Amino acid sequence: MMIIGKGRAPGKVILFGEHAVVYGRPALAAPVTQVAAEAVVAQGPRGAGLTVWAEDLGRQVAVRDASPDDPLAAAARLTLAHLGLAEPDWRVTVRSTIPIASGMGSGAAVSAAIIRALADATNTQYPIPHLSLSPDAVSALVYEVEKLHHGAPSGVDNTVIAYEQPVYFVRGQPPQPFAIGRPFMLAIADSGIASPTRITVGEVRRAWEQAPARFEALFDRIAAIVEAARSAIAAGEPEDLGALMDQNHALLQEIGVSCAELDALATAARAAGALGAKLSGGGRGGNLIALVGPKTMDPVVTALRKAGALSVITTQVGA
Ligand code: PMV
Secondary structure, three states, X not given: OOEEEEEEEEEEEEEEOOOHHXXXXXXXXXXXXXXXXXXXXEEOOOOOOOEEEEOOOOEEEEOOOOOOOOHHHHHHXXXXXXXXXXXXXXXXXXXXXXXXXXXXXXXXXXXXXXXXXXXXXXXXXXXXXXXXXXXXXXXXXHHHHHHHHHOOOOOHHHHHHHHOOOEEEOOOOOOEEOOOOOOEEEEEEEOOOOOOHHHHHHHHHHHHHHOHHHHHHHHHHHHHHHHHHHHHHHOOOHHHHHHHHHHHHHHHHHHOOOOHHHHHHHHHHHHOOOOEEEEEOOOOOOEEEEEEOOOOHHHHHHHHHHOOOOEEEEEEEOO
16 A cells, blocks of 8 residues: 555643633643554545545544544544545554543644645645645644534644644644753643543532622633743743743642642652642643652652552653
């Protein structure tokens, strides 16, 4: 089978600012390149149209027959429309090593990989001037797909995945890739609890409606932590992030999006020497991130596994 196009996209973590970012406050997010979604395009049988085969999900989708809210078909359809292309007879195969439904952006990365692979195949198959989708274009297309299952996402996930670098993100503003003064290491522990972001975002919305002043004040405190974290990262003082992570986690507990399992992981990581720990993403499950140094990495990973993490990924943020 001859490959005529390829696309790839990394996983991501939200470092600081989840939930508050939905209410206009800033967030910091970074790609996680150890895990990725990869898509390849091959010619299919004549007349068969465009199909997407998601190996890990065991799903094959014929784009022309799929329902409008099918995310795999939507990623393909939106890309064809963006490129001004009639439906080709291509078969897209997508694989991902990003844990599903754990807050690492697997859905957004799968969409981005499909979009990039289709753009790449268009370049190899059609005699048009070389076309490359800008990060902004990829981000906007992924956002359209994300809306199908998240309602009204802030846009932070698609942005960091499309830019493939750490970003300071404020809803509705151009994303700002930010400088990392000195790289730092994170342990990312999967609680194993699938927790759809749509649900926690909806619950926060209802709680905010009941007590707007209280929630606005919590979001302001999170925004101040995000600004302090951005300065510490830019200044090459990542050790300062530990205390900021602990404070951000405490505020997320007050907002109501932590859970006993995530709190137990945070306590275990800190006890094993992590400089700080917080939930990352929608909460109530999904991931916990812990700031580790070269000496504390192994003990923290072991402690997280013992405390119930399904898997633990370590990643370096920054070059
Ligand atoms: O669960 P994740 O990693 O997709 O993160 C969602 C982040 C929220 O701030 C909770 C929602 C959003 O749309 O930004």
